[in-house]
Amino acid sequence: MKVNLNFFASRTIAWYMARLFVSRSAAVLAALTIILLSLDLLGESGDILAYPGNGNPQLWYYLSLRAPQIIARFLPFSVLLGTLITLVTMNQNSEVISMKAAGISAHQILAPLVLASLAIAGVSFVFNDHVVARATAALSAWQQVDYGPVPKSQSYVPNVWVRSGDDLIHAERVVGRGAAAVLVDVSFYDRTGDRLTSVASARIGRYRGGAWQLSGVRRFDVAAGRIASLPTLVVGQGVTPDRFTLADVQPDSLSFAALRRSITELHAAGRPTANLETVLWHKLSGPLSAVLMPLLAGVAGFGLARSGALFIRAVIGMALGFTYFVADNFALAMGNIGAYPPLLAAWAPFLLFLLIGEAVLIRTEE
Incomplete structure (x- = not known):
């Protein structure tokens, strides 16, 4: 045959x-x-x-x-x-x-x-x-x-927590990337060791001179039990914008090219990317x-x-x-x-x- x-x-x-x-x-x-x-x-x-x-x-x-x-x-x-x-x-x-x-x-x-x-x-x-x-x-x-209704602008990262030494910074949204990143609805938890000393909230936070400048701040002093209003407050010295913008990469929501770019940015920032x-x-x-x-x-x-x-x-x-x-x-x-x-x-x-x-x-x- x-x-x-x-x-x-x-x-x-x-x-x-x-x-x-x-x-x-x-x-x-x-x-x-x-x-x-x-x-x-x-x-x-x-x-x-x-x-x-x-x-x-x-x-x-x-x-x-x-x-x-x-x-x-x-x-x-x-x-x-x-x-x-x-x-x-x-x-x-x-x-x-x-x-x-x-x-x-x-x-x-x-x-x-x-x-x-x-x-x-x-x-x-x-x-x-x-x-x-x-x-x-x-x-x-x-x-x-x-x-419910989704905000029209999708170019943001929602609900980001970042640690700065003993302190914690929480932003409801992070809009933009790099030095132009803006924190929206920011909360800053000032801690000494395991003890919370004050809580500051602000509408906007911008990256200035290696730190984050919060505008329109309301600060609650835990020890004194008083609330004070401050025009600005500088927090997060040494916390770079990529800590916020790359804090929550959802690979299933990104295309192949977009995920590859995010991995490259994380590599440049010295962050783990194996997963x-x-x-x-x-x-x-x-x-x-x-x-x-x-x-x-x-x-x-x-x-x-x-x-x-x-x-x-x-x-x-x-x-x-x-x-x-x-x-x-x-x-x-x-x-x-x-x-x-x-x-x-x-x-x-x-x-x-x-x-x-x-x-x-x-x-x-x-």
């Missing part, structure tokens, strides 16, 4: 299998999104409607922000299930047997699915970068105000997990359907896929706490299961 050594068996077969794979994966993703959105809305609708004036428009707005997150999270699951459905159906219809009888190898049968999943991974990365990150940022800002670097690399390895799914689920497409082992093969394919997601989440958690280096945490599960999937395929079919 002559073996076909081309990457694809034929253009017709490649297009046929890719079309089946993409349509079934899309159908699974749509079904999962609808079901999970419904369940999620049931849990959140009470909090959304609890704010006076909220109604159906706010519920639809919540769905529009939550849907991209669910789609991004469950896209790899959908690709896994779409692969299983495609290959199991083709196996039951003896299509896989016919292809192998014609000299088409298991890798050539899976090649259209891998290529289609690579395109899905590219679309997923762009979708995560331009849609999911913005939706996550908007939803986080909305939830911080208990589903953020893990998320940065995972923004690449996460979408690429779709490429693994045809390989891990490929075991379900081979073997004789009448042997009674098709169900077991499908379970093995599903188990391999779900084991990958468990390992990926575990490695990501280890990277976030600094137990794993960022590159290892983001890429080790992908490379490991790529080798496992290839070994299983070669051992069983090639």
Whole structure:
């Protein structure tokens, strides 16, 4: 029997299998999104409607922000299930047997699915970068105000605490970056050791001469029990603006480029960035997990359907896929706490299961 050594068996077969794979994966993703959105809305609708004036428009707005997150999270699951459905159906219809009888190898049968999943991974990365990150940022800002009106200006960092020696500085908002950063609604807690001596509050704080100048200050002296008004008060000597503007970087709310810029700024400020670097690399390895799914689920497409082992093969394919997601989440958690280096945490599960999937395929079919 002559073996076909081309990457694809034929253009017709490649297009046929890719079309089946993409349509079934899309159908699974749509079904999962609808079901999970419904369940999620049931849990959140009470909090959304609890704010006076909220109604159906706010519920639809919540769905529009939550849907991209669910789609991004469950896209790899959908690709896994779409692969299983495609290959199991083709196996039951003896299509896989016919292809192998014609000299088409298991890798050539899976090649259209891998290529289609690579395109899905590219679309997923762009979708995560331009849609999911913005939706996550908007939803986080909305939830911080208990589903009430969100301030129009989003170019600020909310609710920042910074320590200056024994003292504490709290700003409700930090607007701007660098030396132009402005603290809004500032509270300064003057402490000596573990004892609080005074509390000062001000509307505005600006960076001047290596310290923060608060304007329109009301100061409460704890020992005397008196409140005094001061035109200005200088606090936080040596506390640089990046301590405020980079105090709360939310990697899931940032695009790949924006997160990379934040990591560079934190590096320049001498701040730890291992957890953020893990998320940065995972923004690449996460979408690429779709490429693994045809390989891990490929075991379900081979073997004789009448042997009674098709169900077991499908379970093995599903188990391999779900084991990958468990390992990926575990490695990501280890990277976030600094137990794993960022590159290892983001890429080790992908490379490991790529080798496992290839070994299983070669051992069983090639």
